[in-house]
Amino acid sequence: MSETITADIADQPGATPAAEETPQEAAGRKASSIEMQGLHKRFGRDTVALDGVDLEIRAGEFFTLLGPSGCGKTTLLRILAGLEEPDDGSLVVGGKTLTEVPPHRRSVNTVFQSYALFPHLSVRDNLAFGLKMRGLPAAERDAKVDEIAEFIKLGDLVDRRVDQLSGGQRQRIALARALVCEPDVLLLDEPLSALDAGLRSQLQVELLRVQKRLGMTFVFVTHDQDEAMVMSDRIAVLNGGNIQQVGAPREVYERPVNAFVARFMGHDNLYPVRERQGDRLTTALGTLTAEEAGEGELLLIRPETLDLLPGEVEGANHVPATVAERLYRGSHAEFRLEIGDTTLQATVNNRGRHLPEVGDRVTVVVAPEDLVTLSE
Amino acid sequence: MSYIGVTPTARSRAMVSEARHLLLTVAPGASWIFIFLVLPSAYLMGVAFMTNGPYGLPEMPLSLASFERLAGFGFLGWSPGNLYTLLRSLWQTLVSTGLVVVVAYPIAYYITTCREKWRPILLLAVVVPSWTNQVIRTFGWMNLLAPGTPLSGLAEGLGLIAPNMGLYPSNFAVTLGLVYNFLPFMVLPLYGAFEKLDTAQVEAAQDLYASPVRAFWHAVFPQTLPGLLAGIVLVAIPAFGMYVIPELLGGGKGMMLGNLVANQFSGGANWPLGAAGAILMLLATFIGLYVMRRIGKRLGGGEEVVI
Secondary structure (H helix, E strand, O other): OHHHHHHHHHHOOOOOHHHHOOHHHHHHHHOOOEEEEEEEEEEOOOEEEEEEEEEEEOOOOEEEEEOOOOOOHHHHHHHHHOOOOOOEEEEEEOOEEOOOOOHHHOOEEEEOOOOOOOOOOEHHHHHHHHHHHOOOOHHHHHHHHHHHHHHOOOHHHHHOEHHHOOHHHHHHHHHHHHHOOOOOEEEEEOOOOOOOHHHHHHHHHHHHHHHHHHOOEEEEEEOOHHHHHHHOOEEEEEEOOEEEEEEOHHHHHHOOOEHHHHHHOOOOOEEEOOEEEOOEEEEOOEEEEOOOOOOOOEEEOOHHHOEEEEOOOOOOOEEEEEEEEEEEOOOEEEEEEEEOOEEEEEEEEOOOOOOOOOOOEEEEEOOHHHOEEEEO | OOOOOOOHHHHHHHHHHHHHHHHHHHHHHHHHHHHHHHHHHHHHHHHHOEEEOHHHOEEEEEOOHHHHHHOOEEOOEEOOHHHHHHHHHHHHHHHHHHHHHHHHHHHHHHHHHOOOOOHHHHHHHHHHHHHOOHHHHHHHHHHHHOOOOHHHHHHHHOOOOOOOOOOOOOHHHHHHHHHHHHHHHHHHHHHHHHHOOOHHHHHHHHHOOOOHHHHHHHHHHHHHHHHHHHHHHHHHHHHHOOOHHHHHHHOHHHOOHHHHHHHHHOOOOOHHHHHHHHHHHHHHHHHHHHHHHHHHHHHOOOOOOOO
């Protein structure tokens, strides 16, 4: 039945050019940039959710909003979706000002944290919902739903009921339901947070592949820095309604601009600089030589840049220490080292070499080029 | 439960104790239902198929005379009186239930949007009137709607009723009384449905290009359907069998099925006819419940809506 109708439409030249496009082409054609300027949002009298956010997201980018709960990332996403209106500021998507456009008139779709599938509808009707609201005829809806089902590899899930789906399956239906509308921008609100670790990393890879194949602009919200680093082209770290840093994952991880970003990215080795003479910095660890460390008042030492030598070895940037704790993780081991009154975390790859034991005296070798300073 | 590995005597002892346990827990409820539901219903069924004797009491032999009379066949040939009463009961039930839905739906929604500390107070305000005796409240309406009252005057001024007729007694007064009486029974289940509404679904609908009206229809309404159906059942069934309100507000032309049945057990004095009327009401109620279930299933996407 639906086959014949689709064929009829396809026969009419130029009747429905969109129907002959694959989702990839359609999305690539439509990928949109986003510009946000001076976005403010307040809830009640005292809660400031966004405190003047300026942000530019490039077309076709996998962009992540990263931060702890209450940092404003979800509010920002909801403003993009139109579910929340900013008190002040402007939002431009693909050259169109959307600041006051209601959600149902925006070519922006969302994958909700709770998935928010319609339980009273079949999976197929869930997938077709957006197309139906847009007034697409039934035959075209069916064709597009089949196309997206194949693209996301939903298989026979399409014919099931929503309450027969597992968490991971619901997640994929929610993704497909948003993608089938071919939006300018796809928003994802912690879409993987409800899944267990194994499924989560599998879906991370899947999501990333989908984004790369479609070339669509994805804005992804998460509080998990590992997830953010795996997925993103660029990351914006938020705290207290302000953007702390925007950059590629390596930039944000290796060169955090302040102590908040550093700690949020998982860094613990932060030491106040007591004295500075040229490129020689004195901290609680002693005096170390740094290359291009910058002017900040905190020294950051990334645990994985350190080398451990057995015994006490003299040398430049060599710091004697005692092993206080060792966590053996198979591929690598994490050490907590005591140096005077302070501690230092070190991560050492397990290459079959000698791994120091708790209580051993060791020498920490710090490479000058890996030292970074940042401000509080 | 399994008794594997237990000696035969111990097993039989365990079974005896389980049987005793079952008897002690189930028997009181079961005998209550048997004595006060099954036996009277069976008696009523029996009476309906008996002959009307002197003073209206049932007598042998068995006959279908009561059902024939109920269908309108009397000594003077067929008359539509009973049929009108049945149709009026159905119509009043339909209209008043519909109006209750229309009034209760926004009230229930409004209460859920209020601050949490106000909600119990507002719910109480809806429920408290029903703590007063129904007869007293209905008398209140008689006083409000009688000829010469401001409300009647207003209706006269607008040309809605003939001069000096008053809004009571009339079918309109019965509808009003039913709506007023049953409003809390619709507000409460609807409030329950609104309170656990998943707003993410509503946002998802808006996100997927549904205008506010369509978002309501596709994402809010289906979620309130179980509460709505429960409310309809709580309102429609008692409304269909209502006796007091049509008796007091309806006058001679406002009689409903409940009045017809009640009259056969008192003034009209024809127990078999009353019993037949009661069975008709029961049947109509079952049919109504079945239809509701089907509607619930259809709109609920095949999901069972528990009534």
